[in-house]
Amino acid sequence: GIQVEQSPPDLILQEGANSTLRCNFSDSVNNLQWFHQNPWGQLINLFYIPSGTKQNGRLSATTVATERYSLLYISSSQTTDSGVYFCAVKANDYKLSFGAGTTVTVRA
Amino acid sequence: DAEITQSPRHKITETGRQVTLACHQTWNHNNMFWYRQDLGHGLRLIHYSYGVQDTNKGEVSDGYSVSRSNTEDLPLTLESAASSQTSVYFCASSDLPGVTEAFFGQGTRLTVV
Numbered sequence: 001g002i003q004v005e006q007s008p009p010d011l012i013l014q015e016g017a018n019s020t021l022r023c024n025f026s027d028s029v030n031n032l033q034w035f036h037q038n039p040w041g042q043l044i045n046l047f048y049i050p051s052g053t054k055q056n057g058r059l060s061a062t063t064v065a066t067e068r069y070s071l072l073y074i075s076s077s078q079t080t081d082s083g084v085y086f087c088a089v090k091a092n093d094y095k096l097s098f099g100a101g102t103t104v105t106v107r108a
Numbered sequence: 109d110a111e112i113t114q115s116p117r118h119k120i121t122e123t124g125r126q127v128t129l130a131c132h133q134t135w136n137h138n139n140m141f142w143y144r145q146d147l148g149h150g151l152r153l154i155h156y157s158y159g160v161q162d163t164n165k166g167e168v169s170d171g172y173s174v175s176r177s178n179t180e181d182l183p184l185t186l187e188s189a190a191s192s193q194t195s196v197y198f199c200a201s202s203d204l205p206g207v208t209e210a211f212f213g214q215g216t217r218l219t220v221v
Contacts, residue, residue, distance in 0.1 A: 001167075033209060041196060041215050048209040086151070088210075094139050094158065094202065095166070096210055098151040 002027045002091045006099035013077045013106045021072040021102045023087030031090035032063050034072050037101070038083045046072070046085075077106045110135045114199050114213035121220055127186040129216050131199030139202045140182040141210070142166075142174065144195040151198065157182055189220045 003026035013019055023032075034046040047054050047061040049070065054061055058077075063070040074081055084103050088096040112133040121127050131140065142154040153166030157176040171193060173185045186193055196217050202210040 031208070035212075041217075043198065043212040043215075045209060045211065088151075095141065095153055095156060096200070097153075098143075100150045 002029070002089060002097050004087060004089055004097055004099035006085075006087055006102050008102060009100065011102055011104045013074075013081075013104065015077060015079060015106055015108050017077050017106075018073070018075045019077060019104070021074070021085055021087075021104075023070040023072070023089075023099055025068050025070075025087075025089050027068070027091055029065065029068075029089040029091055031096075032065075032070055033088050033096070034061055034070070035086040035088065036081075036083050037086065043086070074104070077104075079106045079108055082106045112199060112201055112211055112213045114197075114216050116216060117214065118217045119219070121189050121218070123189060123191060123220055125189050127189050127218065129184045129186075129197055129199075129218070131182050131184065131213060132180055133199075133201040133211075133213075134180065135201055135203070135211065136179060137201035137203045138179065139210075140176070141200040141202075142172070142182065142184045143198045143200065144168065144193075145198060145215075146195050154184065154197075155182075186218075191220050194218060194220045 005024045036044045051065045058075045060073045084101040087099045115130045138159045141156040143151040155174040199213040
């Protein structure tokens, strides 16, 4: 099956800092999503981004499908950004395969 | 608003008992999925369904079963609960043709003692 690698595994930020999370995948995909799992365990949809660039407030994401990677940018981080960020991809079937996640801790 | 809901949110059961976790979605999505989340393993696919009467095994299906009698529901059954099945379980749904966004329920924390 398709392999999904996320880096870094852990990230500690001071409030107000910017950061970039990376997702590499091993094969062509027709769907890529970024999720935020908050401290209460909920999986929140951030972006559906099989290609191109999208922005939502302080978050933005870019997927370069031909080079098999996606980036999630967090700008002016806040403590509420803490949690685990997952990248998930779909190949030719309908199943999402998840990366191991990046744990982000934002300190006040 | 359309949504996907799981019940119960928390459950404690004994080894050997049969347990059923419910998943109900009002998106009218054809695709439904069950995942489990464990430390060190991320989210792993248990079973999935592409429509009514269709069910398929995922990567960690042993000890689990699902049935799809209507579009809205995909219950997950643990036939004989084991301590190794202590986990957080997530249900998800997405629309055909499968290149659209998937949405997740709130999760069910299951403890097998």
